Amino acid sequence: MEAVLPSAEQPRAESYLSGAIWGWLTTIDHKRVAVLYGLTALAFFLVAGVEALVMRVQLARPDGTVIDAGTFNQLFTMHGTTMVFLVIMPLGIGLFANFAVPLLIGARDVAFPRLNAFGYWLFLFGALFLHASFFVHGAPDAGWFGYANLTDRYFSPGTNLDFWVLALLILGISTLITGLNFLVTIINMRAPGMTFMRMPLFVWTILVTAILILLAFPALTVGLILLLMDRFYGTHFYDATVGATPLLWQHLFWLFGHPEVYILALPAFGIVSEVIPVFSRKPLFGYPMMAYSTALIGFLSYGVWGHHMFAVGMGPAAESTFAATSMLIAIPTGVKIFSWIATMWGGSLRITTAFLFSLGLIIEFTIGGLSGIMHAAVPIDLQQTDSYFVVAHLHYVLFGGSALALFSAAYYWWPKMTGRLLDERLGKWHFWLTIVGFNGTFFPMHFLGIAGMPRRIYRYAPGMGWDLWNMVATISAFILGLGVALFLVNLVLSLRRGAAAGGDPWQARTLEWWTPSPPAEHNFDRIPLVGGRDPFWGLKHGAQEPAVAAGAHGPMLEAAPPDAIHLPRPSFFPVVLAAGIVLAGIGMITRLEAVLLGGLVVLLAIVGMGFERSTCGEGQQPATPTDRGLGVLDNRKVGVWAFIGSESIFFASLLSTYLIYQGRSVTGPGPADILSVPLTSVSTFVLLMSSLLMVLALAATQRGDARWSRIWLLGTAGLGALFLAGQVYEFYHFYHQGLALQTNLFGQTFYTLVGFHGAHVTVGVVWLLVLASGSLAGQLPARRSLAVELCGLYWHFVDVVWIVIFTLVYLLQGVTGP
Amino acid sequence: MSDTADPRSGHPGTRVYLAVAAVLTVLTAIEVTVFYVEALQPVLLPLLLLLSAAKFALVVMFYMHLKFDRAAYSAIFIAQLFIAAVVIVALMVLFAVFLGGVR
Numbered sequence: 057m058e059a060v061l062p063s064a065e066q067p068r069a070e071s072y073l074s075g076a077i078w079g080w081l082t083t084i085d086h087k088r089v090a091v092l093y094g095l096t097a098l099a100f101f102l103v104a105g106v107e108a109l110v111m112r113v114q115l116a117r118p119d120g121t122v123i124d125a126g127t128f129n130q131l132f133t134m135h136g137t138t139m140v141f142l143v144i145m146p147l148g149i150g151l152f153a154n155f156a157v158p159l160l161i162g163a164r165d166v167a168f169p170r171l172n173a174f175g176y177w178l179f180l181f182g183a184l185f186l187h188a189s190f191f192v193h194g195a196p197d198a199g200w201f202g203y204a205n206l207t208d209r210y211f212s213p214g215t216n217l218d219f220w221v222l223a224l225l226i227l228g229i230s231t232l233i234t235g236l237n238f239l240v241t242i243i244n245m246r247a248p249g250m251t252f253m254r255m256p257l258f259v260w261t262i263l264v265t266a267i268l269i270l271l272a273f274p275a276l277t278v279g280l281i282l283l284l285m286d287r288f289y290g291t292h293f294y295d296a297t298v299g300a301t302p303l304l305w306q307h308l309f310w311l312f313g314h315p316e317v318y319i320l321a322l323p324a325f326g327i328v329s330e331v332i333p334v335f336s337r338k339p340l341f342g343y344p345m346m347a348y349s350t351a352l353i354g355f356l357s358y359g360v361w362g363h364h365m366f367a368v369g370m371g372p373a374a375e376s377t378f379a380a381t382s383m384l385i386a387i388p389t390g391v392k393i394f395s396w397i398a399t400m401w402g403g404s405l406r407i408t409t410a411f412l413f414s415l416g417l418i419i420e421f422t423i424g425g426l427s428g429i430m431h432a433a434v435p436i437d438l439q440q441t442d443s444y445f446v447v448a449h450l451h452y453v454l455f456g457g458s459a460l461a462l463f464s465a466a467y468y469w470w471p472k473m474t475g476r477l478l479d480e481r482l483g484k485w486h487f488w489l490t491i492v493g494f495n496g497t498f499f500p501m502h503f504l505g506i507a508g509m510p511r512r513i514y515r516y517a518p519g520m521g522w523d524l525w526n527m528v529a530t531i532s533a534f535i536l537g538l539g540v541a542l543f544l545v546n547l548v549l550s551l552r553r554g555a556a557a558g559g560d561p562w563q564a565r566t567l568e569w570w571t572p573s574p575p576a577e578h579n580f581d582r583i584p585l586v587g588g589r590d591p592f593w594g595l596k597h598g599a600q601e602p603a604v605a606a607g608a609h610g611p612m613l614e615a616a617p618p619d620a621i622h623l624p625r626p627s628f629f630p631v632v633l634a635a636g637i638v639l640a641g642i643g644m645i646t647r648l649e650a651v652l653l654g655g656l657v658v659l660l661a662i663v664g665m666g667f668e669r670s671t672c673g674e675g676q677q678p679a680t681p682t683d684r685g686l687g688v689l690d691n692r693k694v695g696v697w698a699f700i701g702s703e704s705i706f707f708a709s710l711l712s713t714y715l716i717y718q719g720r721s722v723t724g725p726g727p728a729d730i731l732s733v734p735l736t737s738v739s740t741f742v743l744l745m746s747s748l749l750m751v752l753a754l755a756a757t758q759r760g761d762a763r764w765s766r767i768w769l770l771g772t773a774g775l776g777a778l779f780l781a782g783q784v785y786e787f788y789h790f791y792h793q794g795l796a797l798q799t800n801l802f803g804q805t806f807y808t809l810v811g812f813h814g815a816h817v818t819v820g821v822v823w824l825l826v827l828a829s830g831s832l833a834g835q836l837p838a839r840r841s842l843a844v845e846l847c848g849l850y851w852h853f854v855d856v857v858w859i860v861i862f863t864l865v866y867l868l869q870g871v872t873g874p
Numbered sequence: 875m876s877d878t879a880d881p882r883s884g885h886p887g888t889r890v891y892l893a894v895a896a897v898l899t900v901l902t903a904i905e906v907t908v909f910y911v912e913a914l915q916p917v918l919l920p921l922l923l924l925l926s927a928a929k930f931a932l933v934v935m936f937y938m939h940l941k942f943d944r945a946a947y948s949a950i951f952i953a954q955l956f957i958a959a960v961v962i963v964a965l966m967v968l969f970a971v972f973l974g975g976v977r
Contacts, residue, residue, distance in 0.1 A: 701954025708958035748895040863926035
């Protein structure tokens with residue numbers, strides 16, 4: 057039985073793609089945001105591709121003279137940074153997850169549509185900011201990993217790395233927001249009946265990816281903040297001459313960096329897990345094991361970062377541990393590969409371009425995985441480190457294991473996005489040129505690495521035995537480029553005269569294909585009630601229809617469409633807010649006035665966003681029963697808890713830095729000379745009591761007692777301000793006792809840790825004052841008590857962080873670090 | 875000023891909040907006292923960590939309402955808190971091994 061439901065079910069609104077430029081600037085529709093991500097990432101894919109081709113031309117023959125060493129450094133740095141942060145991650149998450157996840161889970165949008173748009177604009181402006189470096193004093197040139205001390209102001213005095221540090225901080229905020237949004241969306245916005253074990257595998261992979269983003273990015277953020285302080289404020293967090301160690305950067309970076317590999321790969325695995333069953337005309341083999349292995353990969357990926365650092369000599373115990381965990385992660389990855397093969401086995405295969413690219417990923421990623429296991433063995437890794445063997449491995453993982461799936465997803469979901477099919481003949485040319493070009497470029501690099509060719513060299517002497525394979529790699533890179541050019545031609549031709557796709561061109565299994573192509577702005581007229589996995593397949597082929605008729609499992613859809621579907625209005629605040637942040641970043645490099653102006657724009661945009669909706673702090677739970685396994689949760693509360701959890705990692709990284717460097721200052725004063733326990737005990741008491749007033753404020757608001765709500769809110773803010781005053785006094789006092797930020801390791805770690813906590817308290821005080829003002833204006837009735845509760849959660853978190861800092865920094869001052 | 879919160883919220887009332895504040899104050903006072911008692915220096919580290927953990931748990935359970943709210947909120951927070959603790963311990967151990975030899 058063929059599908060008849062899609063077009064019949066969705067007659068209400070015009071396509072999400074229609075509309076003028078202003079509509080795109082202010083859009084918060086997840087599908088439009090996805091398209092914006094896609095266009096931007098595609099543009100940067102071309103930039104990164106051109107950078108790669110220039111490098112390959114330089115290396116095609118010995119003694120290359122096309123570019124100089126400095127330019128080569130800039131190109132490989134920008135190629136890596138661009139591909140990771142501006143291409144693969146935004147294509148996997150920004151484009152495909154943004155477009156597909158709400159449709160796959162039967163939702164009308166993501167949990168926080170305005171934050172979604174804000175994440176995109178921040179991504180765009182951050183990317184443009186990074187590339188603006190080309191037109192100033194040259195692009196960043198210390199590699200995408202930015203190892204200390206290459207990044208020190210002494211060794212890199214230009215603005216190259218200033219752009220890199222600031223851009224990555226901006227892009228990190230964008231990614232964190234996106235991860236948070238998807239976490240809440242998937243936890244809380246699934247259609248009734250869609251339990252975790254009924255979610256499409258792509259949604260599973262995005263859920264784990266979102267968790268990884270929240271866990272991994274704070275470590276990078278801390279590493280970048282320390283680097284920023286080194287470069288802008290004269291500290292020496294990574295300078296061995298003052299007792300610090302450059303290895304701190306490596307640990308913080310790879311704490312982020314290896315989970316990042318799976319942040320890039322997991323969405324790709326999810327795509328393959330959607331494509332293979334559809335074109336094998338079979339359900340996914342071993343769904344539970346696929347879901348568990350996704351979660352296990354996410355968990356293990358956080359414990360393998362040290363395998364990037366075997367060459368630094370961490371000691372046999374640490375190296376053995378990281379070797380073991382790195383080999384362990386091959387098990388859940390192997391589960392996935394076997395499940396994909398088993399899904400195809402015995403299936404009625406349709407060899408479409410989308411299927412071919414997914415099949416290509418299975419083969420190429422397996423090759424990359426095998427060389428990855430070699431790197432997990434310390435003795436072998438020591439031979440291969442910094443050789444072209446690693447370049448081969450990482451491209452088999454990141455291009456073979458990610459980019460091929462992104463192409464697969466493009467062919468698979470393009471018809472849903474645009475309503476038009478891509479040309480299959482051109483698509484197959486694209487596929488074969490890609491496979492030939494990719495393997496021709498990167499497989500010879502295994503040989504080059506084994507033959508001793510180091511990575512990141514801009515030229516080599518003749519007679520090293522590297523000439524042939526370098527020439528093969530360069531020619532193949534152009535074949536790969538030709539494949540990408542054909543893909544672009546295919547996109548353009550499809551938009552101009554592609555065949556109409558219809559609602560379900562692939563005879564697919566999941567809910568997005570139930571909507572017309574392209575979908576309406578609100579996605580679904582009636583929210584589906586999910587009774588099993590592959591709900592659209594069941595809907596089409598009658599697997600669940602008898603149950604509907606018998607009333608055994610309830611209806612498949614909401615009984616009737618609601619009279620009016622309320623979608624959030626467009627907003628221009630996301631783009632303004634993002635512009636303000638980037639303006640402040642530009643000011644860091646140019647003029648202080650721009651920082652202040654950017655800060656003002658940010659403040660106004662946040663206030664504007666806060667007052668833009670009349671429902672701030674009111675519950676927005678669906679009225680329909682939600683059998684999703686978790687009961688009714690509030691989006692904003694889930695979001696704040698997830699944010700607080702991520703902040704825990706941020707402070708854990710800062711605290712680790714303090715503890716690692718404790719007792720390693722080569723000059724005084726030290727903690728015992730300067731810290732005052734009596735004074736700080738009073739500050740601690742003040743902050744603890746502010747938490748008491750905060751819960752009293754919440755209780756009063758929930759009772760509808762506006763007067764006491766205001767009194768307690770102002771009291772909390774007052775105690776917070778008193779705590780800050782104590783901190784200012786303490787800093788002033790320490791400064792006059794000879795402890796400046798740059799004095800020694802203790803000074804820089806202490807001021808950074810305690811200062812960032814103080815900044816969090818300041819944000820909390822402002823938030824409390826805004827709530828108190830709202831209460832005074834009669835805008836904080838009992839039904840909006842959630843607004844106070846969310847602020848309270850943040851405030852108490854700041855309090856518990858201080859409990860830890862008070863103990864570890866002030867009371868344990870005599871206990872030295874490792 | 876009423877003694878109880880809105881019963882629909884499931885949150886405790888003022889008396890519980892005041893009792894928690896009193897316990898937090900006492901624990902802080904014990905922490906500071908322990909810091910100055912010479913005889914307790916050998917067990918200063920575990921003792922202070924224990925007291926700090928108790929204060930942390932009280933705030934999170936009662937003021938942040940994890941004891942009374944849905945388990946999903948606890949799961950989200952505790953999972954990330956666990957990773958945060960692992961980060962601190964792992965980095966401390968790794969640097970203890972690495973820097974121990976070059977101190």
